[in-house]
Amino acid sequence: MKINADRASGLFFLLFGLALYLFIIPTFVEQVEGGWVHPDTVPNAVAIVLSLCGALLMLRPTKHHTQEASEFVRAGLYFGLLMVGLVLMGRFGFIYVAPMIALAIMLLIGERRPFWLVCGVVGMPGAIWLLVVQVLDRALP
Amino acid sequence: MVDLSTILAGFADAFTIWNLAFVLFGVVVGQFVGAVPGIGPVMAMAIAIPFTFGLDPLPAIAFLVGVNKGGLVGGAVPAVLMNTPGTPDAAATAMDGYPLARDGKPLKATKMALFSSVTGDSFSDLVLITVSAPLAILALRMGPVEVFALMVFAFSVLSGLIGNSLIKGIIAAALGLLCASVGTDPENYTPRLIFGMFDFYDGLPLASVAIGTLAIAEILRRLTQMSGQVKPAVEVKDTGNPQDMRVSWAEYWACRFTMLRGAMIGTVLGALPGIGSTAAAFMSYASAKSASKDPGSFGKGNLHGIAAAESANSAVVGSNLIPLLTLGIPGSVGAALIISAFMIHGIQPGPLLFQDQGRLIYGLFGAMIMANFLNLWVGQVGLRFWVKVVSAPESIIFASALLLCIVGVSMATGGIFGVIVMLVFAGIGYLMSSFGYSVVIFIIAFFLGPRFEISLSQSLALMNGDWTRIIEYPIALLLLLVSIISIWWFLRRSGPDTTKSSQVTAED
Numbered sequence: 001m002k003i004n005a006d007r008a009s010g011l012f013f014l015l016f017g018l019a020l021y022l023f024i025i026p027t028f029v030e031q032v033e034g035g036w037v038h039p040d041t042v043p044n045a046v047a048i049v050l051s052l053c054g055a056l057l058m059l060r061p062t063k064h065h066t067q068e069a070s071e072f073v074r075a076g077l078y079f080g081l082l083m084v085g086l087v088l089m090g091r092f093g094f095i096y097v098a099p100m101i102a103l104a105i106m107l108l109i110g111e112r113r114p115f116w117l118v119c120g121v122v123g124m125p126g127a128i129w130l131l132v133v134q135v136l137d138r139a140l141p
Numbered sequence: 142m143v144d145l146s147t148i149l150a151g152f153a154d155a156f157t158i159w160n161l162a163f164v165l166f167g168v169v170v171g172q173f174v175g176a177v178p179g180i181g182p183v184m185a186m187a188i189a190i191p192f193t194f195g196l197d198p199l200p201a202i203a204f205l206v207g208v209n210k211g212g213l214v215g216g217a218v219p220a221v222l223m224n225t226p227g228t229p230d231a232a233a234t235a236m237d238g239y240p241l242a243r244d245g246k247p248l249k250a251t252k253m254a255l256f257s258s259v260t261g262d263s264f265s266d267l268v269l270i271t272v273s274a275p276l277a278i279l280a281l282r283m284g285p286v287e288v289f290a291l292m293v294f295a296f297s298v299l300s301g302l303i304g305n306s307l308i309k310g311i312i313a314a315a316l317g318l319l320c321a322s323v324g325t326d327p328e329n330y331t332p333r334l335i336f337g338m339f340d341f342y343d344g345l346p347l348a349s350v351a352i353g354t355l356a357i358a359e360i361l362r363r364l365t366q367m368s369g370q371v372k373p374a375v376e377v378k379d380t381g382n383p384q385d386m387r388v389s390w391a392e393y394w395a396c397r398f399t400m401l402r403g404a405m406i407g408t409v410l411g412a413l414p415g416i417g418s419t420a421a422a423f424m425s426y427a428s429a430k431s432a433s434k435d436p437g438s439f440g441k442g443n444l445h446g447i448a449a450a451e452s453a454n455s456a457v458v459g460s461n462l463i464p465l466l467t468l469g470i471p472g473s474v475g476a477a478l479i480i481s482a483f484m485i486h487g488i489q490p491g492p493l494l495f496q497d498q499g500r501l502i503y504g505l506f507g508a509m510i511m512a513n514f515l516n517l518w519v520g521q522v523g524l525r526f527w528v529k530v531v532s533a534p535e536s537i538i539f540a541s542a543l544l545l546c547i548v549g550v551s552m553a554t555g556g557i558f559g560v561i562v563m564l565v566f567a568g569i570g571y572l573m574s575s576f577g578y579s580v581v582i583f584i585i586a587f588f589l590g591p592r593f594e595i596s597l598s599q600s601l602a603l604m605n606g607d608w609t610r611i612i613e614y615p616i617a618l619l620l621l622l623v624s625i626i627s628i629w630w631f632l633r634r635s636g637p638d639t640t641k642s643s644q645v646t647a648e649d
Contacts, residue, residue: 006306009576013312020319029333036601039326039333042318042594049315053308062306064577067365074365075571082357082543082564090557094548102540109367111536124541128548136195141551141560 005066010057017051078108094140098125151503154199155511163200164508167207168515169523174208175215176527177538182212184356186478188542190485191348191549198486199501203508205482209475210262210512213418213455214520217254217447218527222247231454233422237439237446244442246385248524253388253444254451255520257400261452263513264404265411265459269466270506273495276467280492283616285599288468290617290624292593295470296586297624298413301631304579313573313582320345320583321590328598340558345566347481348553350587352546353563354580355474358570360539360546367535388444396448399429403449407456412464413472418457425453459509466502467492470589474581477588484588485553 021044029040066072085101099121106120132138154160174185185208193201213231220231221238234254241250283291300310323334324344335341403425410421429449430439439446461476469491471477483490494502550563570580600617604610611618 005576006309009578024334028336030331032329032331035328035598036606037326037328037594037598039329039331042326042590042597043322043334046315046319046322050312050319053312053315057306057308057312060308062309062577064305066575071365072575075361078361078364079564079568079571082567083561086547086557086560086564089547089560094551098544098547102544105364105540105543106536109364109536109539111534113534116534116537120537120540124537124544128544131192132548132552136192136552138195138552140548141557 004061004063006061006064007058010054010059010061013050013054014058015054017047017049017054020047020050078105081105081108089141095125095129098128147499148503151500151505152507154500154504155203155507160200160203160504160508161511161515163196163204164207164512165515165519167204168211168512168519171208171211171213172215172516172519172523172527173211173530175212176218176530177215177533182209182216183474183478184359184542185212186475187352187356188545188549190351190478190482191553193482194485194552198483198488199504199508201486202479202482202501202505203512205479206505206509207512207515209479210455210458210509210516211519213262213451213458214255214258214516215527217258217451218251218524218530221250221254221447222528231422231450232419233426233450233454234447236426236450237441237443240440240442241444241447245382246442247528248386249388249444250442250447251524251528252521253392253396253447255517255524256388256393257396257403257448257451258455259513259517259520260400261404261407261454261456262458262516263510264401264452265408265456266506266509266513268408269459269462269509273463273466273502276463277492277495280467281496283492284603284614285596286603286611286614286617287620289593289596289600290614290620291468291470292589292596294620294624294627295464295589296582297628297631299582299585301627303581305577307628307631309578310582313578313580314586316573316578317583317586317588318590318593320350321587322594327591327595344591345587346550346554346559346562347484347588348550349559349562350566351478351481351584352550353566354570354573354584355478356542356546357563357567358574358580360542361567361571362574363535364539392444396445399432399445399448400452402428402432403452404456407453408460410453411457411460411472418454418473421457422450422454425449465490466494469494469592471585474584477581477585480588 025040025043025047029043032039081104082101085097085104088100089097102120102124103117106117111117111120129140132140170185170189171182175182186205189205189208193204196204216231217234217238220235221242223239238250238254241247296311296314300314301307304310304313321344323341325332325342332342406425406428407418407421410424411418426439426446426449429445430436433439433443433445435443457473458475461471461473462479464470464472465476465480469480469489471480480490488494488498488501546563547560550560551557553559554562570583573580573583604613611621
């Protein structure tokens with residue numbers, strides 16, 4: 001399914017800019033008296049520019065099309081996999097989780113050859129451990 | 142501004158064994174990753190930056206320059222062998238390189254690309270070394286008002302030139318400035334937009350944002366385009382004729398004017414922010430074709446086509462550093478990554494660099510010259526090997542690149558929080574690319590954001606808050622007027638529904 005994305009993204013930036021200007025910046029930026037540029041000056045200017053450009057983009061869209069919806073789904077799958085991997089890495093450490101992440105990604109890509117799977121799952125994390133811990137004397141996540 | 146002893150000391154630093162080893166390592170890594178379709182020097186630089194923390198500034202930056210220069214040479218290998226450029230700049234090289242490879246002359250094509258690349262690169266490095274110090278003296282005469290106006294000018298030109306829509310370019314720049322405003326503001330040191338997370342007190346981590354948007358987002362894009370099939374290895378034809386495996390001196394010399402023209406086009410375009418090496422390569426290719434007595438042979442395996450494209454795209458690398466070193470404004474994403482390496486090592490890019498860090502800068506120039514020689518040497522020795530590299534399975538390359546990014550950002554930010562920020566920006570970068578917003582403008586605006594705000598604040602202080610006093614600063618006024626004219630011109634040029642449907646990638 002091909003869609004013209006500019007009107008959708010223009011609408012998003014129009015609403016995002018308004019949300020920034022009306023809610024997010026007043027709530028999350030402290031007001032300070034004095035000085036030439038207040039803490040909210042640049043964020044407010046950016047919010048206005050985003051809203052105006054979003055509106056302009058809705059009026060003057062290009063012919064840009066996004067990729068197929070299935071690609072977004074696949075991207076979401078990889079994104080979710082990495083996010084889960086990072087949470088697990090924070091709990092169990094790189095040494096245990098990195099081979100699993102590598103294995104999952106290689107299998108998702110379609111790799112089935114044992115040699116390359118072993119290289120990715122054992123060889124690469126091992127090489128990284130050697131470089132970071134032994135050579136650079138730094139800690140792995 | 143810089144005395145001779147500083148220049149000589151800088152060059153001497155570059156020629157120490159330790160620094161040369163890092164340049165060599167950078168060139169090897171660059172050629173390797175350039176030869177792998179889908180990685181490219183920009184992604185490699187982004188991944189490598191955190192690993193250079195433990196180094197002194199010169200070897201660290203020289204290593205990154207080596208990666209950048211080597212990557213451009215390596216990028217020609219898959220362009221020639223598979224008609225799949227490893228870097229966007231090499232797309233023009235594929236037009237004549239691939240037909241040569243199909244005729245059984247892959248080594249002749251890749252060697253011509255190597256020689257042209259080194260020739261163009263050396264030319265632009267000489268221009269950089271010659272003009273950057275005098276330009277920095279001129280830049281030092283600029284005050285905050287002029288710097289502010291210059292940044293507005295840079296944003297307007299970058300927004301118009303990169304990507305397929307001025308409006309989208311401005312949105313990308315605005316997003317970059319918004320992300321740069323997270324953390325304490327530079328005038329009052331008040332936290333803003335940190336949403337209760339004190340890890341953001343010093344702003345969004347540079348490494349997380351750069352690696353997330355440039356490297357991980359690009360990997361995600363490539364992964365989603367693979368449909369569960371691992372690409373087969375490339376079959377390289379070989380005629381067995383020694384003449385088809387090398388470039389003779391006569392063949393090289395016959396391309397001298399083509400290479401010179403390409404080097405000049407690349408140098409001029411590289412010095413202008415936002416145009417980039419891809420445009421230079423195609424412009425040089427077109428001019429070589431129009432100047433040729435046999436234009437019909439272009440696209441069918443003409444060595445002049447390879448010479449034109451490669452000399453121009455490599456010449457951009459050196460001259461890209463002219464606006465960076467003289468004004469502190471990166472003209473491309475590669476330069477933006479080098480600027481981030483400068484900042485990570487506590488060095489503020491800009492005209493004062495020559496005054497405060499003259500030895501380092503001339504050391505960098507020395508390293509760049511050595512990188513060209515080493516590119517030639519490594520290329521001669523390694524081309525046969527890089528030809529094999531293009532057949533490495535993407536599965537292991539992307540899995541390894543992801544793990545390296547995670548470890549690199551974790552080292553740079555000191556924990557898993559920075560890695561999660563990286564992943565969030567990978568999602569943002571992926572969506573930006575998918576919807577046609579330039580990640581390059583976003584990153585450059587993010588890097589320049591704090592300086593933009595400081596110069597705005599200083600400008601207002603100088604003018605006592607009265608913008609009509611801008612007429613007292615004629616250069617700033619001129620730059621602002623040119624910015625308005627260029628925005629108007631770009632808007633007119635890109636009327637509704639006139640642009641092509643295209644993907645904007647991390648290296649556009």
